[in-house]
Amino acid sequence: MTTKTSYADRPIPQISLRDFEARIDEITSELIDAAENVGFFTVVDHGLSNDDIEKMFSNSQRFFNLPDNVKATVPWSSKNVGWEKNSQIRPSTGMPDTKESYQLQFGENMNDVWIDESHLAGFQTTSLEFMSRVQEVSEKLMRCFALGLGFSEDFFIKAHDVSRPNSQTVCRLLHYFALPQESDGKVYHRAGAHADWDFLTLLFQKEGQSGLEICPGREVVTEFGIGDTWTKIEAKTGEIVCNIGDLLMSWSDDRFKSTFHRVKAPSEPEDFYGDRYSIAFFNQPCTDATIQGPLKKYPMVTGQQFTANAMRRNFAALQEKLKSIESSA
Numbered sequence: 001m002t003t004k005t006s007y008a009d010r011p012i013p014q015i016s017l018r019d020f021e022a023r024i025d026e027i028t029s030e031l032i033d034a035a036e037n038v039g040f041f042t043v044v045d046h047g048l049s050n051d052d053i054e055k056m057f058s059n060s061q062r063f064f065n066l067p068d069n070v071k072a073t074v075p076w077s078s079k080n081v082g083w084e085k086n087s088q089i090r091p092s093t094g095m096p097d098t099k100e101s102y103q104l105q106f107g108e109n110m111n112d113v114w115i116d117e118s119h120l121a122g123f124q125t126t127s128l129e130f131m132s133r134v135q136e137v138s139e140k141l142m143r144c145f146a147l148g149l150g151f152s153e154d155f156f157i158k159a160h161d162v163s164r165p166n167s168q169t170v171c172r173l174l175h176y177f178a179l180p181q182e183s184d185g186k187v188y189h190r191a192g193a194h195a196d197w198d199f200l201t202l203l204f205q206k207e208g209q210s211g212l213e214i215c216p217g218r219e220v221v222t223e224f225g226i227g228d229t230w231t232k233i234e235a236k237t238g239e240i241v242c243n244i245g246d247l248l249m250s251w252s253d254d255r256f257k258s259t260f261h262r263v264k265a266p267s268e269p270e271d272f273y274g275d276r277y278s279i280a281f282f283n284q285p286c287t288d289a290t291i292q293g294p295l296k297k298y299p300m301v302t303g304q305q306f307t308a309n310a311m312r313r314n315f316a317a318l319q320e321k322l323k324s325i326e327s328s329a
């Protein structure tokens with residue numbers, strides 16, 4: 001049985017990075033407004049052409065087309081890198097997402113986790129080129145957030161320095177499998193509802209491969225409950241969809257909102273049932289970055305501790321969910 005989703009149209013701010021250096025103050029005030037009031041916005045005029053983005057999508061698709069036993073040569077590890085399939089369980093659903101993903105990083109966590117040239121020539125070079133370009137866009141946004149919060153302009157850039165071996169920034173290639181139009185009695189999740197725990201996520205979608213939805217209303221970073229009125233975010237190749245993560249929410253003393261979102265598993269006739277590819281770039285702090293907002297609402301933690309705390313909270317919420325599923329069975 002499928003229940004109809006309740007939707008509301010909410011405006012998603014669109015921010016142009018055109019003439020960035022000359023317009024940095026104007027862009028900063030637009031970003032701060034979007035971060036405080038929605039937590040999601042799209043960025044255009046960011047310097048990546050649709051061809052640049054399509055090239056990375058082809059690269060990603062070439063990887064996912066490899067046989068599973070080849071992809072299994074670069075398995076997911078707790079360093080937050082590598083390939084997984086049907087294994088990520090979200091606390092909101094208690095069931096694995098129906099997808100596969102391959103997580104890439106810039107630093108030493110990637111040693112031995114790049115797919116070998118003999119399996120996929122040029123994959124690493126193309127990926128790192130794309131990742132560097134997305135990092136440049138991220139750094140522009142970081143400069144604005146630092147100015148908006150009263151930190152020195154390069155404050156967040158230094159904390160997320162991808163040239164350091166202890167960088168934790170992740171580029172995640174995602175492939176959601178095509179799902180049956182006619183119900184086969186099974187329940188699927190593409191990406192169950194969640195908030196990201198990074199600083200800022202930059203998401204690339206492919207035209208027409210819809211499914212991303214947001215559910216605003218989260219007031220503090222420690223909260224796990226989600227509401228039920230969703231807003232669809234259209235998939236357009238040239239727009240980068242950005243969302244505030246828990247790290248920036250905490251670093252702004254909960255002023256900026258880390259918003260719940262999901263990729264809805266298609267269940268209604270107008271939904272998209274085909275294979276869906278997306279690319280999410282998660283700005284993560286270096287392990288030794290020190291994190292505390294200007295108002296000191298939360299105790300100071302390092303990048304490593306923040307990540308460990310986020311994973312612990314996620315695990316605890318998952319155990320809660322599994323317990324509640326068991327007791328209602």
Ligand SMILES: O=C(O)CCC(=O)C(=O)O
Pocket residue numbers: 172174191196203205212261262263278279280
């Ligand atoms: O694939 C998408 O569109 C969203 C993915 C996502 O939210 C995530 O991996 O955190």
Ligand SMILES: [Fe+2]
Pocket residue numbers: 194195196201261
């Ligand atoms: Fe996400």
